[in-house]
Amino acid sequence: MLGGLLVCALAALLQAGDSGGWPSGLVVGASAVLYALRRGLPGPVLVVAAAGVGGPSGFLPLLVTAGYSAGRRLNRPWRAPAVLALGFPATLGVALLQNRRDHFPLPVLLGLCVAGYLLVGVLPAVIGRYRAQRVALLDSLRERNEQLLRERVMIARQARLRERHRIAQDMHDSLGHQLALIAVHTGALEVDRTLGEQQREAVAVLRQAATGAMRELREVVGLLREDAATAPGGVDAIERLAAASGAAGTPIELRHEGAARPLAAATGHAAYRIAQEGLTNAHKHAPGAPITLTVRYEPDALVVEVANGPGGDGAAAVSGGQGLTGLRERARLLGGMVHSGPQPGGGFRLAGMLPYTPEGARAAVPDDEELALLSADLEEPGKRRRPALGCALGALGVLGAVAAVAAVGAIVFVSSLRDATVAVKLYDSIEVGQSEESVNERLPVGSDFLTGDFHRIGPPVPEGAHCRWFASDRGSGTDGQDVLRFCFKDGRLVEKQHFRGKV
Known part of the structure; x- marks a missing residue:
């Protein structure tokens, strides 16, 4: 709309200084109608605008927009040059008819028509063609990159599934076998009449721990074998975890704070692992020390905290094992964080904060939302099309032709001036x-x-x-x-x- 008003305003201004006798209202109205038709009929509008330029000067703005529109919308290689070639005879024919009044010398008239048509008609068409080719090339590159990224994601996911299956098989064959042996031997010890009552209780705890470990191992193996399986453990399983851990004789206090709310499976599993790691470290590095396990529902995050009293320095848990490193990575992928360290009054504290909606998580393999961020890695510079080069050469050719016509026109003008003096x-x-x-x-x-x-x-x-x-x-x-x-x-x-x- 704004472009049409601008074209009409420029046409009216040019017609105000044109003494050719053409009605300004007719030129402005025709410019408005042709401007509205330029998108649906770019070729015919360009030819009509070129013919109009040979007469009243008010059609100049229309020819600029018609040339640009034809360059953008005439996609077949032969159509745009054919339309531009038809436009020049139309300009020259109307200009010859108009010259009966203006009495321009034929060489001067021909030079003006060539230079004007190249500048006002052909050059905007070249610019429009460059714009269209650039948009088409960018769309093609975007589609190609998206396809390549989807293929890369698919290959990466297949490789991950194969690796998960391999790990699951190794865990089942090695660790599962060892846990089964532990459960069998502890079961045999539990019914051994030579053991005392206290020893029987300790063996029972070991058997329950082995049985629980085998159950979790089966769940983990199932999770590795099936990508969509539900993560084992959750906030509801923390209470059973605390009870099983307290059976070893360590006093454990379980606290629930805040109103419970539904959690994603990955978030519940991460909370379970934080509690499990905290209890394991407390038993290992501070045996017998009282433990406080807190599950707190904050307004924007779930906090799981395991704190034990004095009884060990906890240094090995911080510096030696890989459990805390794995917890931090798990929390990071969910958009949360894990903190661990000694307490001022003695003892050790492990706390994890997990958001309810893991919006900050980023999978190790890129998903569909990340495809646009990785397009630069997949471009092949040696095979890129360069529409700017061809259009730049075309624009330079147009400007060179205009410069040549201007030079010839200057020579003709000097010669005419000499002949008229x-x-x-x-x-x-x-x-x-x-x-x-x-x-x-x-x-x-x-x-x-x-x-x-x-x-x-x-x-x-x-x-x-x-x-x-x-x-x-x-x-x-x-x-x-x-x-x-x-x-x-x-x-x-x-x-x-x-x-x-x-x-």
């Missing part, structure tokens, strides 16, 4: 009564293009005579143009006039 000394040496033939031999050929306006100034032409007008070599000034006129009748020079007037 007579020295005052030559004027003084020519006398009335000399034959027309002898006078014309001494005068230059003249130029109606440069001297056509002289016909309207000066004294009246003698009756029955025909005249030739020339510019004086004294040039022009603020007070007017110095004009020389030679009038002939019946083959003789009947009058010569030297006057000054404003054109």
